[in-house]
Amino acid sequence: MSATANAHAEDHAHDHEHHHKETFITKYIFSQDHKMIAKQYLITGLIMGFVGIAMSLLFRMQLAWPGREFPIFEAVLGKWAPGGVMDADIYLALVTIHGTIMVFFVLTAGLSGTFSNLLIPLQIGARDMASGFLNMVSYWLFFLSSVIMVISLFVEAGPAAAGWTIYPPLSALPMAQPGSGMGMTLWLVSMTIFIASSLLGSLNYIVTVINLRTKGMSMTRLPLTIWAFFVTAIIGVISFPVLLSAGLLLLMDRSFGTSFFLSDIFIQGEVLHYQGGSPVLYEHLFWFLGHPEVYIVLLPALGITSEVMSTNARKPIFGYRAMVASIIAIAFLSTIVWGHHMFISGMNPFLGSVFTFTTLLIAIPSAVKAFNYITTLWKGNLQLNPAMLFSIGLVSTFITGGLTGIILGDSTLDINVHDTYFVVAHFHLVMGISALYGLFAGVYHWFPKMFEGKMMNKNLGYVHFWVTAICAYGVFFPMHFVGMAGVPRRYYENTAFPMFDQLTDVQIVMTVFALIAGAAQLVFVYNFISSIFYGKKGPQNPWGSNTLEWTAPQKHIHGNWEGEIPHVYRWAYDYSKTYENGEYIIEGQDFVPQNTPIQPDEEELNH
Amino acid sequence: MIDINRANVLGLDEADPNAADDKIVKELHLPKGRKVIFKMRSQDVLHSAYMPHFRAQMNCVPGMITEFSFTPTVTTEEMRLRPEIIEHVKRTNEIRAERAANDEPNSDPWEFDYVLLCNKICGKSHYNMQMKIIVEEEEDYQEWLSTQKSFAESVQPQQ
Ligand code: HEM
Numbered sequence: 092m093s094a095t096a097n098a099h100a101e102d103h104a105h106d107h108e109h110h111h112k113e114t115f116i117t118k119y120i121f122s123q124d125h126k127m128i129a130k131q132y133l134i135t136g137l138i139m140g141f142v143g144i145a146m147s148l149l150f151r152m153q154l155a156w157p158g159r160e161f162p163i164f165e166a167v168l169g170k171w172a173p174g175g176v177m178d179a180d181i182y183l184a185l186v187t188i189h190g191t192i193m194v195f196f197v198l199t200a201g202l203s204g205t206f207s208n209l210l211i212p213l214q215i216g217a218r219d220m221a222s223g224f225l226n227m228v229s230y231w232l233f234f235l236s237s238v239i240m241v242i243s244l245f246v247e248a249g250p251a252a253a254g255w256t257i258y259p260p261l262s263a264l265p266m267a268q269p270g271s272g273m274g275m276t277l278w279l280v281s282m283t284i285f286i287a288s289s290l291l292g293s294l295n296y297i298v299t300v301i302n303l304r305t306k307g308m309s310m311t312r313l314p315l316t317i318w319a320f321f322v323t324a325i326i327g328v329i330s331f332p333v334l335l336s337a338g339l340l341l342l343m344d345r346s347f348g349t350s351f352f353l354s355d356i357f358i359q360g361e362v363l364h365y366q367g368g369s370p371v372l373y374e375h376l377f378w379f380l381g382h383p384e385v386y387i388v389l390l391p392a393l394g395i396t397s398e399v400m401s402t403n404a405r406k407p408i409f410g411y412r413a414m415v416a417s418i419i420a421i422a423f424l425s426t427i428v429w430g431h432h433m434f435i436s437g438m439n440p441f442l443g444s445v446f447t448f449t450t451l452l453i454a455i456p457s458a459v460k461a462f463n464y465i466t467t468l469w470k471g472n473l474q475l476n477p478a479m480l481f482s483i484g485l486v487s488t489f490i491t492g493g494l495t496g497i498i499l500g501d502s503t504l505d506i507n508v509h510d511t512y513f514v515v516a517h518f519h520l521v522m523g524i525s526a527l528y529g530l531f532a533g534v535y536h537w538f539p540k541m542f543e544g545k546m547m548n549k550n551l552g553y554v555h556f557w558v559t560a561i562c563a564y565g566v567f568f569p570m571h572f573v574g575m576a577g578v579p580r581r582y583y584e585n586t587a588f589p590m591f592d593q594l595t596d597v598q599i600v601m602t603v604f605a606l607i608a609g610a611a612q613l614v615f616v617y618n619f620i621s622s623i624f625y626g627k628k629g630p631q632n633p634w635g636s637n638t639l640e641w642t643a644p645q646k647h648i649h650g651n652w653e654g655e656i657p658h659v660y661r662w663a664y665d666y667s668k669t670y671e672n673g674e675y676i677i678e679g680q681d682f683v684p685q686n687t688p689i690q691p692d693e694e695e696l697n698h
Numbered sequence: 699m700i701d702i703n704r705a706n707v708l709g710l711d712e713a714d715p716n717a718a719d720d721k722i723v724k725e726l727h728l729p730k731g732r733k734v735i736f737k738m739r740s741q742d743v744l745h746s747a748y749m750p751h752f753r754a755q756m757n758c759v760p761g762m763i764t765e766f767s768f769t770p771t772v773t774t775e776e777m778r779l780r781p782e783i784i785e786h787v788k789r790t791n792e793i794r795a796e797r798a799a800n801d802e803p804n805s806d807p808w809e810f811d812y813v814l815l816c817n818k819i820c821g822k823s824h825y826n827m828q829m830k831i832i833v834e835e836e837e838d839y840q841e842w843l844s845t846q847k848s849f850a851e852s853v854q855p856q857q
């Protein structure tokens with residue numbers, strides 16, 4: 092299978108000069124080329140990210156200055172902010188759509204979709220994905236689901252507002268909340284299409300990695316990026332269908348009178364007929380995806396970090412096999428820990444202790460990874476470009492957020508902080524901010540690969556990094572204390588409780604940091620767009636990197652390499668490798684690309 | 699069935715003899731030093747009964763009964779005498795005094811009380827769903843209890 096695919100692809104490359112009459116539509120819109128699809132994912136993801144972050148700024152303003160009139164509220168929220176005062180229903184809707192967009196549309200599709208597409212074929216030495224057509228369908232389904240999610244913002248009764256976890260009965264009963272009408276239906280339709288898109292993409296990634304590796308590219312020579320994308324795709328295939336089932340059952344409860352999740356409900360003076368269902372069942376189904384989802388978001392970012400750090404520390408990644416093993420261990424464990432989101436759902440406390448056990452086990456591979464990153468940096472010849480800074484930032488937020496995970500993973504300690512701002516602080520640092528940093532690291536590092544050699548402006552990159560890094564901690568670090576003081580999440584304002592009055596100043600500090608962080612993203616947007624058009628063209632291998640994508644010509648061609656695909660003779664991390672006499676393997680060059688054969692006197696190390 | 703006109707606000711079953719001695723209250727009184735078992739239900743959507751001062755929380759789930767128990771050890775009165783609470787109340791009342799001076803809302807002086815608040819998104823009023831908890835000595839508790847009407851006494855007769 093793999094041989095035929097390669098042979099076919101090679102034929103293709105030979106006659107590619109002749110039959111390539113691409114139209115605008117096949118080249119930029121319905122493209123089947125993985126490099127173009129990667130860019131489509133990235134740009135769609137960034138636009139959704141803009142919407143999602145803008146929403147968070149709006150509701151952060153409401154939290155800092157509860158009930159205050161802001162003309163901007165009236166301008167963007169219209170009838171939901173009469174006189175410029177935000178309405179409580181739209182607050183919940185903003186939180187819900189912010190969470191949904193950031194987790195699924197930005198950090199699942201925008202991050203993993205972009206870099207899996209860009210890097211899998213280029214780093215394993217393949218002409219394209221196993222199925223270019225399915226890849227295209229996957230992107231367009233993602234696009235469609237994004238459009239539906241955005242349309243849902245404009246329906247009469249408002250978008251879904253039951254939290255990104257959309258627990259029934261709140262999400263199931265239109266009379267419980269205006270957002271549970273049409274808005275919720277569109278949310279469910281959008282997510283259903285999103286899941287289909289994600290499955291097509293993931294299956295493609297898996298098949299491509301298994302079948303289309305170039306000669307010499309054994310699994311143990313794969314760059315860690317590819318390992319991360321590969322395993323991420325596997326967890327996606329295992330867990331997304333479970334979310335689909337939860338969504339479909341919810342749709343049936345909503346529209347066809349079934350009672351999967353509903354029972355004994357009396358609402359607005361009316362007894363409903365639902366009998367025998369359980370909202371806890373929904374929670375199980377949701378979190379069976381929901382927890383692996385955080386690793387679907389995070390693992391690609393960790394993979395990118397491995398690659399960027401090793402390149403820019405000019406050192407081999409520390410503990411390659413331990414890194415692979417921990418990716419696999421995290422993936423496996425991530426499917427058996429979902430109950431830690433449900434410690435106080437009414438489940439049996441004994442079951443809680445089982446989930447505590449499995450959850451704390453994840454700390455081991457996570458710590459291995461954090462340790463290996465730090466050891467990779469240790470005594471490295473650090474090239475602190477923006478991609479590297481964001482990677483280091485990721486390790487920092489991953490550790491900070493991970494430590495609070497140990498508290499939340501303990502079923503007894505969680506009782507007191509469950510659903511408070513402590514949790515919001517935890518997951519933003521460990522998955523939101525970490526994965527976002529991974530996304531930025533990837534964009535700065537592979538921008539030249541995406542845009543035919545053009546480089547992003549470094550100085551703007553530094554501004555972007557430092558302002559973002561300081562402000563992200565400024566927003567989310569104090570949030571731990573707000574949570575420990577007992578402030579619940581998803582509260583429109585905290586003024587109903589005098590005991591929270593003394594936190595008002597902290598709320599303002601967090602919001603100011605958030606607004607500055609949001610402004611800093613505009614620097615990135617400017618840098619990104621202007622570099623696409625006016626960026627300076629760099630060398631073909633700007634970071635002195637070993638992986639195969641830098642052996643491909645800067646100009647994008649269908650099939651990636653002119654002529655033959657490069658063969659691989661070594662792993663991806665031969666940085667600063669020397670002969671016994673201390674000379675670099677290739678004279679005057681501190682890296683040895685993967686397509687360089689083992690030199691006569693060179694010792695091949697067993698990694 | 700819930701019947702506001704007849705003061706059956708929770709929809710208890712009048713035919714059920716076990717409901718007759720139930721007491722429907724607007725604030726929770728708990729006796730100090732005795733284990734309290736909370737049995738929780740919900741009639742509409744998920745809620746979560748969160749009692750931050752007791753580090754206690756349990757979801758209220760339609761269709762099933764969940765439970766939680768703890769033993770309160772410090773009465774509300776004793777709490778109010780603790781230095782850290784006095785400090786907290788003082789700071790809060792300074793903020794509130796400032797608001798009063800500026801004619802802003804939420805400016806009434808505050809006195810410490812334990813609270814139960816809702817901690818599971820439940821709709822528009824989620825942010826304001828709360829109940830006062832009062833922990834008191836056993837004899838005060840008994841006295842309070844004796845003033846509360848049972849369901850059988852409080853429900854209005856059928857017209
Ligand atoms: C400027 C950056 C951001 C700010 C200021 C911000 C702020 C917030 C705040 C304050 C909440 C809690 C609101 C509440 O519970 O009432 C929230 C919820 C959430 N945020 Fe963010 N956030 C940001 C970026 C992100 C990112 C990058 C992610 C990606 C994972 C993310 C994912 C979520 C999720 C999943 C929720 C939960 C939504 C829910 O409760 O249903 N946020 N955000």
Ligand SMILES: [Cu+2]
Binds near residue numbers: 381382428429
């Ligand atoms: Cu989890």
Ligand SMILES: [Cu+2]
Binds near residue numbers: 819823825827
């Ligand atoms: Cu609530």
